[in-house]
Amino acid sequence: MSGEAIPKKKEWIIEAATQVFAEKGFHVAGMREIAEQAKVAIGTIYHYFQSKEDILIQIFREEIEQRRQFFEGLRTSGLPIREQIQRILEMHFDRIKGNRRLVKLILMERLEPNERFQKVFRSLYEEVARYIEELITEGIAKKELAPCNPLITAHALLGAIEAVTSRAVLYNDEKAAVILREAPQELARSFWRWLGAVPQPALGGEGRSS
Amino acid sequence: MSGEAIPKKKEWIIEAATQVFAEKGFHVAGMREIAEQAKVAIGTIYHYFQSKEDILIQIFREEIEQRRQFFEGLRTSGLPIREQIQRILEMHFDRIKGNRRLVKLILMERLEPNERFQKVFRSLYEEVARYIEELITEGIAKKELAPCNPLITAHALLGAIEAVTSRAVLYNDEKAAVILREAPQELARSFWRWLGAVPQPALGGEGRSS
Amino acid sequence: MSGEAIPKKKEWIIEAATQVFAEKGFHVAGMREIAEQAKVAIGTIYHYFQSKEDILIQIFREEIEQRRQFFEGLRTSGLPIREQIQRILEMHFDRIKGNRRLVKLILMERLEPNERFQKVFRSLYEEVARYIEELITEGIAKKELAPCNPLITAHALLGAIEAVTSRAVLYNDEKAAVILREAPQELARSFWRWLGAVPQPALGGEGRSS
Amino acid sequence: MSGEAIPKKKEWIIEAATQVFAEKGFHVAGMREIAEQAKVAIGTIYHYFQSKEDILIQIFREEIEQRRQFFEGLRTSGLPIREQIQRILEMHFDRIKGNRRLVKLILMERLEPNERFQKVFRSLYEEVARYIEELITEGIAKKELAPCNPLITAHALLGAIEAVTSRAVLYNDEKAAVILREAPQELARSFWRWLGAVPQPALGGEGRSS
DNA sequence: GATGAATGAGGTTTCATTCAT
DNA sequence: AATGAATGAAACCTCATTCAT
Numbered sequence: 001m002s003g004e005a006i007p008k009k010k011e012w013i014i015e016a017a018t019q020v021f022a023e024k025g026f027h028v029a030g031m032r033e034i035a036e037q038a039k040v041a042i043g044t045i046y047h048y049f050q051s052k053e054d055i056l057i058q059i060f061r062e063e064i065e066q067r068r069q070f071f072e073g074l075r076t077s078g079l080p081i082r083e084q085i086q087r088i089l090e091m092h093f094d095r096i097k098g099n100r101r102l103v104k105l106i107l108m109e110r111l112e113p114n115e116r117f118q119k120v121f122r123s124l125y126e127e128v129a130r131y132i133e134e135l136i137t138e139g140i141a142k143k144e145l146a147p148c149n150p151l152i153t154a155h156a157l158l159g160a161i162e163a164v165t166s167r168a169v170l171y172n173d174e175k176a177a178v179i180l181r182e183a184p185q186e187l188a189r190s191f192w193r194w195l196g197a198v199p200q201p202a203l204g205g206e207g208r209s210s
Numbered sequence: 211m212s213g214e215a216i217p218k219k220k221e222w223i224i225e226a227a228t229q230v231f232a233e234k235g236f237h238v239a240g241m242r243e244i245a246e247q248a249k250v251a252i253g254t255i256y257h258y259f260q261s262k263e264d265i266l267i268q269i270f271r272e273e274i275e276q277r278r279q280f281f282e283g284l285r286t287s288g289l290p291i292r293e294q295i296q297r298i299l300e301m302h303f304d305r306i307k308g309n310r311r312l313v314k315l316i317l318m319e320r321l322e323p324n325e326r327f328q329k330v331f332r333s334l335y336e337e338v339a340r341y342i343e344e345l346i347t348e349g350i351a352k353k354e355l356a357p358c359n360p361l362i363t364a365h366a367l368l369g370a371i372e373a374v375t376s377r378a379v380l381y382n383d384e385k386a387a388v389i390l391r392e393a394p395q396e397l398a399r400s401f402w403r404w405l406g407a408v409p410q411p412a413l414g415g416e417g418r419s420s
Numbered sequence: 421m422s423g424e425a426i427p428k429k430k431e432w433i434i435e436a437a438t439q440v441f442a443e444k445g446f447h448v449a450g451m452r453e454i455a456e457q458a459k460v461a462i463g464t465i466y467h468y469f470q471s472k473e474d475i476l477i478q479i480f481r482e483e484i485e486q487r488r489q490f491f492e493g494l495r496t497s498g499l500p501i502r503e504q505i506q507r508i509l510e511m512h513f514d515r516i517k518g519n520r521r522l523v524k525l526i527l528m529e530r531l532e533p534n535e536r537f538q539k540v541f542r543s544l545y546e547e548v549a550r551y552i553e554e555l556i557t558e559g560i561a562k563k564e565l566a567p568c569n570p571l572i573t574a575h576a577l578l579g580a581i582e583a584v585t586s587r588a589v590l591y592n593d594e595k596a597a598v599i600l601r602e603a604p605q606e607l608a609r610s611f612w613r614w615l616g617a618v619p620q621p622a623l624g625g626e627g628r629s630s
Numbered sequence: 631m632s633g634e635a636i637p638k639k640k641e642w643i644i645e646a647a648t649q650v651f652a653e654k655g656f657h658v659a660g661m662r663e664i665a666e667q668a669k670v671a672i673g674t675i676y677h678y679f680q681s682k683e684d685i686l687i688q689i690f691r692e693e694i695e696q697r698r699q700f701f702e703g704l705r706t707s708g709l710p711i712r713e714q715i716q717r718i719l720e721m722h723f724d725r726i727k728g729n730r731r732l733v734k735l736i737l738m739e740r741l742e743p744n745e746r747f748q749k750v751f752r753s754l755y756e757e758v759a760r761y762i763e764e765l766i767t768e769g770i771a772k773k774e775l776a777p778c779n780p781l782i783t784a785h786a787l788l789g790a791i792e793a794v795t796s797r798a799v800l801y802n803d804e805k806a807a808v809i810l811r812e813a814p815q816e817l818a819r820s821f822w823r824w825l826g827a828v829p830q831p832a833l834g835g836e837g838r839s840s
Numbered sequence: 841g842a843t844g845a846a847t848g849a850g851g852t853t854t855c856a857t858t859c860a861t
Numbered sequence: 862a863a864t865g866a867a868t869g870a871a872a873c874c875t876c877a878t879t880c881a882t
Contacts (some may be wrong), residue, residue: 001382002350007862009862023323024323025322025324027235027237028237028323028324030854030855030856031855031856031857032855032856035865040864041863041864041865042248042856042857042864042865043857043858043863043865044862044863044864045332045854046858047862050855051856052855052856107321108323109323109868111317111376111380112235112318113234113238114235114238115855119274142253145404148396148399149240149396151385151388151391152374152388152392152393152396152397153396153400155377155389156373156374156397156400158373159369159370159372159373159376160365160367160369160370160373161366161369162369162373163365163368163370163372163373164362164369166321166365166369167365168319175361175380177392178361178362179361179362179365180364182359183359186363187366189358190366190404191404193356194400194401209244219846230857240872240873241872241873242871242873245848251846251847252847252848252850252873252874253845253847253848253850253874253876254847256844256874256875257845261873261874262873262874333852427866430768442670443743445742445743445744447655447658448657448743448744450850450851450852451852451853452850460868460871461867461868462868463853463855463867463869464871466853466854467865467866467867468792468813475880476858498854512858525740528741528742528743531737531796532655532738533653533655533658534658534742546823547676549797565877566635568816568819569813571739571803571808572808572809572812572813572816572817573816573820575794575796575797576790576794576817577790578793579789579790579791579792579794579796580785580786580787580790580793581787581789582793583792583793584782584785584786584787584789586789587759591864595781598781598782599781599785600780602779602782603782606778606783607782607786609778610778610783610786611824613776613825614820614821614823614824626834639842660875660877661876661878662877663876666845670842671842671843671844672843672844672877672878673842673843673844674841674842674843674878676877676879681878682876682877745862778863801867802865
């Protein structure tokens with residue numbers, strides 16, 4: 001009961017920390033409050049985690065591991081590009097439904113310039129961006145996608161998803177509900193128009209002569 | 211030169227604070243370091259600002275005021291939608307060139323859950339998003355744009371810009387240089403494919419002669 | 421011995437704070453010095469007290485509680501007025517012998533215009549003054565005391581005690597010793613001449629056989 | 631206009647400082663507030679006074695000088711003791727009417743353990759007490775007063791005056807008005823009963839055999 | 841004389857972390 | 862494993878005082 005699965009108290013602490021971090025931000029959140037929220041003593045937190053930093057890193061890592069696995073599965077799925085993008089969208093919006101606070105926390109602390117945070121976090125973001133970039137490059141090669149700058153487009157794509165996600169997570173109003181309901185399909189459609197190679201007959205004169 | 215406009219020292223402090231905040235984050239940045247960076251005494255900072263919070267808020271406010279004016283100008287410009295989006299893109303990337311650190315700071319602290327920060331910051335973001343939303347709605351009515359969900363699309367559009375911006379600001383590698391060079395045009399093209407009314411066989415005259 | 425009553429360290433802190441406050445005054449006294457005097461870390465003080473203010477208030481409150489109980493006991497004692505005044509005098513001078521520093525502190529900070537201090541302190545002073553006033557009024561009604569203005573007399577009585585007390589506490593010279601030795605009886609005699617119903621030819625049995 | 635009388639601005643500053651000190655206490659009062667209240671710049675204060683301490687000391691000194699002169703006049707007046715005490719009472723209550731704030735300030739800061747304050751302040755108090763003591767001793771010798779301990783009685787007398795004064799100055803309620811109106815006569819009567827050698831026929835058994 | 845921007849030591853307080861129980 | 866009293870460095874901020882104008 002204590003030798004295998006994640007100890008019950010550790011779960012409580014992660015749960016509590018996610019909530020308090022998401023509510024106040026990492027730096028303003030205090031160990032006292034996390035301990036109270038988790039209904040354990042402060043000392044207990046230090047049995048399971050080395051420091052406050054460490055809690056956030058473990059939260060990050062778990063999330064990252066899951067996303068990594070998701071992308072790994074996608075990579076080896078052989079699905080067509082369009083389908084893959086659809087899956088990425090679904091994953092993002094499913095996560096919100098599963099744990100809104102965790103998503104908020106990640107959005108908030110993603111850019112915190114703490115070195116250790118950046119090490120675990122940027123690595124994922126870069127990895128994902130690179131994956132999408134490759135996907136696009138490949139898609140262009142296969143003529144499934146229209147020609148474009150894959151680097152820029154990959155980031156733009158992720159940013160679009162993230163921003164829509166943010167709006168739904170940060171506020172909790174009517175619009176958020178609309179977004180959660182309609183965004184996955186709406187974005188899928190948009191992205192296809194954006195990326196698709198389809199019937200784009202005459203693109204002449206599209207460049208600018210600045 | 212010291213009797214009317216913003217006092218020289220206040221400028222120094224804003225400069226220094228922008229740098230230190232962008233480097234370490236608002237909470238980790240210390241007044242001591244800001245004072246040293248600005249080459250003034252700590253007390254001097256409190257002569258011009260009420261608190262550490264107040265420094266960030268004033269930095270935010272100035273930036274917000276500029277953006278608000280930009281959007282106000284855009285609103286009354288009567289420019290076609292496509293042109294307006296082009297202008298928004300240009301503005302974003304110009305700001306990076308003008309003050310990379312300020313842009314980084316804003317990206318970083320935009321979501322800090324401090325109430326006072328949110329009050330000044332979210333208001334702008336909402337305002338801008340609403341403006342784009344209206345723009346899209348109007349564009350659809352005029353058949354200049356394809357039908358879509360304007361709320362979601364507005365956020366997605368801003369997110370795309372922001373993410374590409376982030377990538378260019380947060381890192382300082384070769385890719386960042388590429389992005390800064392090519393992103394404005396690339397995104398303009400993308401957005402048009404994304405938003406443009408599809409059955410528009412004759413796209414002639416699409417270039418701008420600015 | 422450390423699991424139930426007032427923690428040992430809290431006692432140390434109160435002891436140290438009383439000393440440092442009495443020596444330098446509340447505002448000049450520093451937390452650092454109190455902590456050093458109490459041989460605890462500064463943080464420890466904040467474990468037991470909410471603020472510097474709070475230390476003084478707790479010191480005040482304990483003293484006030486004791487005095488209040490003393491006066492409550494007196495009120496229900498049914499002792500003759502003369503005896504009650506005698507007891508009040510004894511109490512005052514006993515307190516000096518018990519904790520000279522505490523008495524000095526109270527004399528010094530009694531008038532500090534801090535709102536929270538006033539709330540706890542003036543309430544007691546008013547209460548005591550009112551009690552003496554009632555005592556005098558009653559004594560006049562019973563013809564045990566000569567007619568006088570009870571309000572003014574009550575304050576004058578307390579002030580006389582306090583001033584003599586002050587002299588003994590603030591300095592530590594030969595005169596102080598004389599005062600401590602003789603003042604209780606001297607003041608008792610004085611007060612009786614002052615207050616006693618004049619045409620009281622037979623004052624026999626005036627001595628106490630306590 | 632600048633070589634003789636007290637400069638106008640210095641007066642303003644003393645006025646303002648008296649008010650602010652009396653309101654908040656010496657330590658909490660700030661030079662900024664005094665300057666604002668006096669409608670001068672902070673720097674101006676330092677033209678007339680060496681420090682914040684110095685302002686209070688000058689306020690003290692002026693008051694002390696006046697009282698010293700009063701007592702000097704009394705000493706050489708040759709008035710009977712009873713009359714002298716009457717005059718002391720009158721002086722005290724007149725001062726309240728003349729400058730309530732100054733009286734409050736003196737009551738408040740009289741015990742502040744700052745060395746320089748004590749030097750100027752205790753000297754006066756001791757001097758006055760000693761004067762009254764001598765007066766009483768002399769009165770006893772002349773059989774104008776009943777025998778008593780002059781040291782203790784002198785302090786008790788002053789304390790009584792001071793306490794009644796305090797009550798009238800610190801609060802500003804109906805009772806204060808009553809006190810201001812009636813206290814001088816009431817106290818005069820009381821003191822005479824207290825001290826007078828008059829018809830105190832049988833005082834036998836007045837001592838306590840404790 | 842008059843000003844107030846500038847100074848920086850030192851104030852109180854917080855909080856991540858430790859460790860004896 | 863679990864606790865929470867204890868620690869003390871370092872945070873933000875104040876304010877008496879100075880001095881160039």
